[in-house]
Amino acid sequence: MNSFQRIKSFAAGIxxxxxxxxxxVVPHGxxxxxxxxxSFMMLIYGxxxxxYYFSMARHMVGGxxxxxxxxxxLDVALFxxxxxxxxxxxxxxxxxxxxxxxxxxxxxxxxxxxxxxxPVWKKKIIIxxxxxxxxxxxxxxxxxxxxxxxxxYGFAVSLASTAVLKIYDALRETAIVYIx
Amino acid sequence: xxxxxxxxxxxxxxxxxxxxxxxxxDIAYSDQLVDFCxxxxxxxxxxxxxxxxxxxxxxxxDARTDRIGLQDITRIWSSFHxxxxxxxxxxxKRCSKRYKWKYRLICKPNGELLExxxxxxxxxxxxxxxxxxxxxxxxxxxxxxxxxxxxxxxNTNQYFFExxxxxxxxxxxxxxxxxxxxAPDDLENSIYTNSLYTNxxxxxxxxxxxxxxxxxxxxxxxxxxxxxWGNYEEIxxxxxxxxxxxxxxxxxxxxxxxxxxxxxxxxxxxxEAVEPYREKIEGIIKKRQPDAADDWKxxxxxxxxxxxxxxxxxxxxxxxxxxxxxxxxxxxxxxxILAALAQKSMVTNRIYRSGSKLAGYSIDYQTKGFxxxxxxxxxxxxxxxxxxx
Numbered sequence: 090m091n092s093f094q095r096i097k098s099f100a101a102g103i104x105x106x107x108x109x110x111x112x113x114v115v116p117h118g119x120x121x122x123x124x125x126x127x128s129f130m131m132l133i134y135g136x137x138x139x140x141y142y143f144s145m146a147r148h149m150v151g152g153x154x155x156x157x158x159x160x161x162x163l164d165v166a167l168f169x170x171x172x173x174x175x176x177x178x179x180x181x182x183x184x185x186x187x188x189x190x191x192x193x194x195x196x197x198x199x200x201x202x203x204x205x206x207x208p209v210w211k212k213k214i215i216i217x218x219x220x221x222x223x224x225x226x227x228x229x230x231x232x233x234x235x236x237x238x239x240x241x242y243g244f245a246v247s248l249a250s251t252a253v254l255k256i257y258d259a260l261r262e263t264a265i266v267y268i269x
Numbered sequence: 270x271x272x273x274x275x276x277x278x279x280x281x282x283x284x285x286x287x288x289x290x291x292x293x294x295d296i297a298y299s300d301q302l303v304d305f306c307x308x309x310x311x312x313x314x315x316x317x318x319x320x321x322x323x324x325x326x327x328x329x330x331d332a333r334t335d336r337i338g339l340q341d342i343t344r345i346w347s348s349f350h351x352x353x354x355x356x357x358x359x360x361x362k363r364c365s366k367r368y369k370w371k372y373r374l375i376c377k378p379n380g381e382l383l384e385x386x387x388x389x390x391x392x393x394x395x396x397x398x399x400x401x402x403x404x405x406x407x408x409x410x411x412x413x414x415x416x417x418x419x420x421x422x423x424n425t426n427q428y429f430f431e432x433x434x435x436x437x438x439x440x441x442x443x444x445x446x447x448x449x450x451x452a453p454d455d456l457e458n459s460i461y462t463n464s465l466y467t468n469x470x471x472x473x474x475x476x477x478x479x480x481x482x483x484x485x486x487x488x489x490x491x492x493x494x495x496x497x498w499g500n501y502e503e504i505x506x507x508x509x510x511x512x513x514x515x516x517x518x519x520x521x522x523x524x525x526x527x528x529x530x531x532x533x534x535x536x537x538x539x540x541e542a543v544e545p546y547r548e549k550i551e552g553i554i555k556k557r558q559p560d561a562a563d564d565w566k567x568x569x570x571x572x573x574x575x576x577x578x579x580x581x582x583x584x585x586x587x588x589x590x591x592x593x594x595x596x597x598x599x600x601x602x603x604x605x606i607l608a609a610l611a612q613k614s615m616v617t618n619r620i621y622r623s624g625s626k627l628a629g630y631s632i633d634y635q636t637k638g639f640x641x642x643x644x645x646x647x648x649x650x651x652x653x654x655x656x657x658x
Contacts (some may be wrong), residue, residue: 090643092331092333093333093334093335141470144365144367144368145365145367145368145371145437146420146421146472148360148362148364148498148500149419149420149421149497149498150424150426150496150497150498150499150500150501151424151426151496151497152421152467152497155468158468251616269291
């Protein structure tokens, strides 16, 4: 990770922490802004991927994967925008689903890391299962107690944990494999 | 290529080209120094940092990947390790300029920049000869990869097979890659270390042959794979053949640089001088081992009657740091720095003239005067004017 990436990671961590704090203090008022920010960020990312595909990656062996990524990200971005008008609890379940999905990705990456004899696979698989378990737990608790605030607080906690990881990544020493 | 080839094999080639033991050792040292002359080292020696010929992992980790940072990386890696093969090359399909500029940086042997690279060392120091030999040899080992971070050019996928001689043909064995920093390559089971896949076009993980691991650096290996730019056509990389060509071309090039041949032409090899040692050299090249230094060293001793000294990075550092400011260019490291600046300037100039700014800007000193990186002023002072980058 170079200096710029560290600064980016640190800034993102602080931003996530602030959003988590805002959610915890004003559970319902902050929600509207969150999915707009998320969908807007995904829209920009998806568009950038699409541009990269058409200008560069379409010539690359296996480059279609970039196109698929772009389509999926754009699709999710647009879908996130459409749920803005729905009930808060649907929005929260959706956001927690995205969180659980990122956990599933962590597990898939853990398997890939294991295949490559990388020692980080255990950490990745634990994080993946914690994310999925946490998202399910929040939904179950909200159903049992019939209280959507639990979902808001759950989402705030998930954001805070992501923020801590990003700040940790920005500050820790990193080892890379580079072939000279 | 590793130090076994850049140091000891170059020593052998220099002896076969007619250089004395001492001269061959200086050439081999300079060849190997290309893989050690980092900005960190140059700053320590209070030498011009623009003469860096390589980058440490640490430097790469901290390298900026904005336009300026990428130009710096490209100048270093394209000039010394991945000499572009054809700066006018046209990709097979219609593409954007961004793609085309990167495609044109793909390294190939006997490319258009080889002759100017060798000629830069003509009537120059032994350090310039060694540096040119490093660049020449790497065009064989590093071909099909580019000296700039690029996913669309340098990426590889899981389609990687090692080829073992089996009767008249070859037996295939799937190659596995891992990203463990500490684990050595497992030659027995064909498990090698490579850089991580990242989908970022400009990630340093996608610089050069990182995604193919050390495979291009092993002289014994044959393998096939799909280069990212190759439109799904597999490439069979025959390192024993490539390393043989690199060796015989070095002998030919150094004979030219010594004055034994009138002009340097690409795609010519001195197999005649090497013929008496062909079996031995092929034996070393094909021997399945991660480091062939001892074998090349023994051959060197046989050829010259003297044992080449091991490479010691500190050998000439005191000479440079203790020299007066106006005498530094005459020291071993000073002469190497001048050769490095000349090579970097030439390659940057050629890339710039091809219309690409991936390696930065280059202007003609004689028409525009001195501009740009101050370090290059000493090159102009030594050459009495010319190009700068």
